[in-house]
Amino acid sequence: xxxxxxxxxxxxxxxxxxxxxxxxxxxxxxxxxxxxxxxxxxxxxxxxxxxxxxxxxxxxxxxxxxxxxxxxxxxxxxxxxxxxxxxxxxxxxxxxxxxxxxx
Amino acid sequence: xxxxxxxxxxxxxxxxxxxxxxxxxxxxxxxxxxxxxxxxxxxxxxxxxxxxxxxxxxxxxxxxxxxxxxxxxxxxxxxxxxxxxxxxxxxxxxxxxxxxxxxxxxxxxxxxxxxxxxxxxxxxxxxxxxxxxxxxxxxxxxxxxxxxxxxxxxxxxxxxxxxxxxxxxxxxxxxxxxxxxxxxxxxxxxxxxxxxxxxxxxxxxxxxxxxxxxxxxxxxxxxxxxxxxxxxxxxxxxxxxxxxxxxxxxxxxxxxxxxxxxxxxxxxxxxxxxxxxxxx
Numbered sequence: 001x002x003x004x005x006x007x008x009x010x011x012x013x014x015x016x017x018x019x020x021x022x023x024x025x026x027x028x029x030x031x032x033x034x035x036x037x038x039x040x041x042x043x044x045x046x047x048x049x050x051x052x053x054x055x056x057x058x059x060x061x062x063x064x065x066x067x068x069x070x071x072x073x074x075x076x077x078x079x080x081x082x083x084x085x086x087x088x089x090x091x092x093x094x095x096x097x098x099x100x101x102x103x
Numbered sequence: 104x105x106x107x108x109x110x111x112x113x114x115x116x117x118x119x120x121x122x123x124x125x126x127x128x129x130x131x132x133x134x135x136x137x138x139x140x141x142x143x144x145x146x147x148x149x150x151x152x153x154x155x156x157x158x159x160x161x162x163x164x165x166x167x168x169x170x171x172x173x174x175x176x177x178x179x180x181x182x183x184x185x186x187x188x189x190x191x192x193x194x195x196x197x198x199x200x201x202x203x204x205x206x207x208x209x210x211x212x213x214x215x216x217x218x219x220x221x222x223x224x225x226x227x228x229x230x231x232x233x234x235x236x237x238x239x240x241x242x243x244x245x246x247x248x249x250x251x252x253x254x255x256x257x258x259x260x261x262x263x264x265x266x267x268x269x270x271x272x273x274x275x276x277x278x279x280x281x282x283x284x285x286x287x288x289x290x291x292x293x294x295x296x297x298x299x300x301x302x303x304x305x306x307x308x309x310x311x312x313x314x315x316x317x318x319x320x321x322x323x324x325x326x327x328x329x330x331x332x333x334x335x336x337x338x339x340x341x342x343x344x345x346x347x348x349x350x351x352x353x354x355x356x357x358x359x360x361x362x363x364x365x366x367x368x369x370x371x372x373x374x375x376x377x378x379x380x381x382x383x
Binding site: 040041042044045047051052053054055056057066067068069078079080081 | 133136188189190217220221222223268269270275276278279280282300302303307
């Protein structure tokens with residue numbers, strides 16, 4: 001990921017030092033159906049007011065990652081077949097918040 | 104200008120995507136998405152390596168745009184249908200480029216790749232072979248591109264629309280939330296700018312809202328004066344190309360410019376006014 005880019009790969013941009021969130025407030029996780037990864041779909045991040053903030057296509061492993069600000073967020077998953085799922089999640093600076101969303 | 108001049112739907116693409124004189128082009132935020140599967144007959148344009156100058160912070164120049172389209176097999180009289188992920192974010196950016204270099208027969212697939220995928224429509228990995236063309240671009244249409252001095256001059260005078268998220272507008276984030284917060288410039292927004300996040304113009308499936316809903320969003324709710332000129336900006340000019348499309352192409356506002364320098368330029372300028380905090 002370069003400083004001038006807006007492009008994020010499916011699943012979200014990598015955390016540079018894999019397990020270290022540094023100064024970031026990372027929200028990441030996986031979307032599964034019956035224990036298997038959902039590879040086609042979208043994860044959307046909504047703020048506490050319900051407004052859309054960001055979206056990434058799910059990775060091959062059903063993964064997604066956002067670099068949020070500290071606070072409460074709603075994660076919404078969309079997948080083919082009118083699948084929708086939502087989770088409320090809180091993010092903190094320097095922490096990676098993990099969640100698994102079964103649809 | 105009506106919607107049918109600038110938008111097509113999935114049914115149209117399924118019926119006409121392979122017609123002579125029609126070229127489908129995928130432009131994605133995730134540039135590997137095309138390789139995993141794309142709409143039949145679509146070629147790919149990489150928003151970064153194809154459309155940006157590799158050294159200077161600027162676009163490919165006219166000769167570069169001509170070389171790109173010639174190599175992709177796109178002719179001057181082709182109807183170009185652009186689509187991509189994330190509510191057509193990057194497809195709208197490419198649309199603005201095509202118009203900037205004078206290709207007027209260009210449209211977006213409403214809803215883009217997301218709606219297509221969520222409806223489980225066909226995606227293929229086969230890459231179409233298109234014969235090389237000799238594309239001739241026009242000089243850049245500066246009536247749709249704003250530079251920094253115009254932005255400063257517009258403060259308090261014309262409409263400024265900051266299309267980033269409220270957290271970026273307020274100065275709490277420096278980049279969209281799906282990207283690392285690694286920028287080193289000042290946070291905040293251009294004084295007197297209204298904050299209308301670009302994504303508010305689209306429904307959840309990525310299709311554009313109705314003209315009535317869009318007029319209400321930018322006019323009544325945000326307080327844009329439609330009798331004035333407008334400059335839209337974001338962080339690097341891509342999300343604001345989406346808003347430029349809405350204001351200029353869908354709502355038919357005459358003087359709308361995209362400031363592609365956007366916050367990465369403005370927030371690094373010495374001496375320009377910056378405002379912090381949430382929209383009032």
